[in-house]
Amino acid sequence: MAIHFERDDEGIVTLTMDMSGSANVMNAEYHQAMGEAVAQVEAVRDEIAGVVLTSAKKTFFAGGDLNLLVQVTPENAPEALGFLEDMKGQLRRLEKLGKPVVAAINGSALGGGFEIALACHHRVVLDDDRIKLGLPEATLGLLPGGGGVTRMVRLLGVQPALPLLMEGKQLRPQRALQAGIVHALASSREDLIAQARAWIKANPSPVQPWDQPGYTVPDVKFGDPNVYSLLAAAPAVLRKKTHGVYPAPEKILAAAVEGALVDFDTALKIEGRYFVELVTGQVAKNMIGTFWFQLNEIGAGGSRPSGVDASKVTKVGVLGAGMMGAGIAEVSAKAGIEVVLKDVTLEAATRGAAGNPGITPTDSDDDLAGCDLIIEAVFENRELKNKVLPAAEAAALPDAVIASNTSTLPITGLAGAVKDPTKFIGLHFFSPVPKMRLVEIIVGEQTSDETLARAFDYVLQIGKTPIVVNDSRGFYTSRTFGTYVTEAVSMVAEGVQPALIENVAKRSGMAVGPLAVSDEVTLTLQLKIRDQTLADDAAGAGILGDHPAFKVLEELVAEGRTGKSGGAGFYEYPEGGKKYLWPGLARYGRADAGVTEQDVEDRLLFIQSLETVRCLDEGVLRSVGDANVGSVFGFGFAPWSGGTLQFINSYGLSEFVERADYLADTYGERFRPTASLRERAAKGEKF
Structure with missing residues (x-):
């Protein structure tokens, strides 16, 4: 059995989750096992004192089965929604059993695993710093669709719940206790079960707060003007953070607020519909592919030579x-x-x-x-x-x-x-x-x-x-990121407004604007790298591309504007004040620069993706996963895209090649797709 049912002489039932595989995950096996376990408990409801829900694994429960979730499409979405609603229905039956149900959390409970715990009346967790608790779905472009949004909002209130939901924070046991998402800590496995049993005996007929008559969400009171002004401002504040490229936090906000204004079961339906919108979308597919599958493959030693014993540095x-x-x-x-x-x-x-x-x-x-x-x-x-x-x-x-x-x-x-x-x-x-x-x-x-x-x-x-x-000059990350910075400086030289470049870069999901980065690494270093490249290998200078960027850098350095460490660069750095773009850059501005916002965005993102393809062609990169993970974690390439190569996949290879040819015709040969990329596009082969 994937969930062991054990009843003792005091009438306490212990349900121990033990799915096949190394961790408990929400899949068909879990769905069937939980359905059977709930039915078993319901059949003996009048004869038992309560239920302890725990795990036989090192972790309590790992969450949703992402292998299944990446296969959800608009075509099979109704089937996926039905499956989800049925699983939520099982947890609803468990929390409305009329008998105490306690989650004895012996290891990490994340995502779907923590949603199971939230459906229990009481949560005791082992006080071990290796344990993580929370709902990290937003970090994979999803929302907690197993009742997580609905229960967290009712447990904490909209405002305290939103950061945990929208940022996908994972809390250690002590912090989880302070945040109010667990009720007690246990010193050992024995203490964990003992506390769970004691709570059952002391609370013979608990009811979830949200199932009590007259319950309202802690910080949402109908008719309270403060609530409505806050909720009116929230989407704008969020948009400033996400720039509209991350649908998950926006859908979480919508599900939380809309759900807070209706009854519990309707809120679950709202949450489920938003979940399906996200899981069928491209951003979730991008983020799950890179931040789950490719990242796990790297962590498991996908790029490590086999046949060499593991070692530790002392x-x-x-x-x-x-x-x-x-x-x-x-x-x-x-x-x-x-x-x-x-x-x-x-x-x-x-x-x-x-x-x-x-x-x-x-x-x-x-x-x-x-x-x-x-x-x-x-x-x-x-x-x-x-x-x-x-x-x-x-x-x-x-x-x-x-x-x-x-x-x-x-x-x-x-x-x-x-x-x-x-x-x-x-x-x-x-x-x-x-x-x-x-x-x-x-x-x-x-x-x-x-x-x-x-x-x-x-x-x-x-x-x-x-x-x-x-090996290669600049390797993968410095070489590819260098194209982002020089492309931006190149646009300054062409007369594009610097503020437009910085704002479009951030709007597209890049971690930092390219001119701000240029100041951080110093303008002099960029010139030194160019000089070293030319000195070492005239042929290798092709990496620099046909950029007018270096003329701008030389002019600024000649005027003593060497970057942030020198006190001035593309930005001014007033003492004790906020940095701002140097007004003197206006001398490069041209009203007829003729570069649209879309062209600015595409130039910044395409140049990095095209350089990544070259690194793959030249054998600098050894795998697609290393390219995607390296681009996001190394130089802040737009995380919503899943990385530089996944950006090409999700754009569509043929469409990407066509757009790159337009950019090459308009702005320079550095945007011309490689032969390998054209071949891939013709065959319809993704990276």
Whole structure:
């Protein structure tokens, strides 16, 4: 049985969920098992004291079966809605049993799993920080369609429930208790069951708050003018955040508010209809594909060489205590790894260590003895890297992996500085390191499989997401993101209003406007990368494209506008005030620039997708999943799209090629689709 039914001599029934597979999920097996379990309990209702609902798995319940959800289309939507309504009906029967039903939550309960718990009269959770509770459906472009919106709104009120629902927050047990979504914490598995049983005995006939006569949603009172002014403003506030490209938060808001104004069972119907609208839409398909299937494949070692034993880093040496080096040291120490942070002076190293007891600051290579991993994070200067790498290699363990955090310099060239290039690899972290979850692993020409596997294991050990790419200038992320920034500067040169460029970029779902990013990375660095590329490889300069962008950058730098760190760039940075676009950029503006808003948006998104295709063609990228996940988590490509290659899939390959040809004819050959992309489009083959 997928749900074990056990009744003891005190009349307490324990329902233990134990689906086939590693986790409990909402699928046909669950549907049948829960239907049978509810019927069994109803048959003995008058003879029992109550029900404890728990799990035989490590987790309580994992949620909806996404393999099923991605197959829902407008054609089979009525069938999917019927299935959903039936599952909700089972939970409704459970909560209206007339006997106490307690969720004994022994592990994470997310999505559908937490919706099951919400249908219980009382929720006790094991006080373990590894446990996560909540409704993260919005992060996959969905809403909680198993009663989650309806019950959370009635449990907490519209305003407290909305952030949990719209942002898909996952809470640890202590926070869940504070938020009021669970009732009690248990110290052990035994205590969990004991508390559940005690509550049953003390509450023989509980009724859910929303089933009590005269119940109203806590913060929605009919006729209260404050409520209506708040609800009138909410969609506008939300639109400012989502820019209209994320339908899930908008549908959650609608389901929450509309549901709050009607009775419970009608609210469930409203929620179900909005759920089906989302699950049949393209955005949910994009987000589930990338943030669930492709991300899980990466986490499970899809890009890791097979046949190499798993490894753990015990001591890491970080060279350079600037912002990147300090961040790498911090996340490594947090993962329980012994860290040595080296800089030219002890003072600089100590500043970088920021009082963290897990980090030993030093100015001496001798302290790197015993390190099984060295990560160089000094300035983006080949001579400096060539100097610090061999000295660190000599001090570390003989078989230590030596890595560089370079964001643009080819790894194969840097590997020449060390004795054994098979042990050399790129580990490209993103700023700020503690917040950014991606690490781009770059394999040089001589990097061994063992070195790659050890680097991959380290990235997982520190809780980050690894993508694996082959060597090239700028690799995948810096190279592709560079096209976004230079395309924007190119538009400034053409006379497009800078504010229009920034606003359209954010409206399209990009994390940060390209001119703001240009200031962050500094205008001088962009010029240095261009110069280094030209110096190293005249042919390789093609990556830069036919951009008039560099003339604008040169002019601004000549005037001392080097970027944010220099106090001025495309933006002004008033002390203690908010940054704003430099009015002096008006000199580039032209009333007849003739670039429509749609063209601005497409130029910014298409240029990145086209560069990704080139990276795939050249073998820089090893998988479609690495491309999509890397683009969203590495450089903030519009998450609603599912990433750069999924953007092409959802646009339609033939339509994308046609639009790219228009952009190439109008704005330059850098938009011309590759032969491989035309071939794919002709065959109707998606990425």
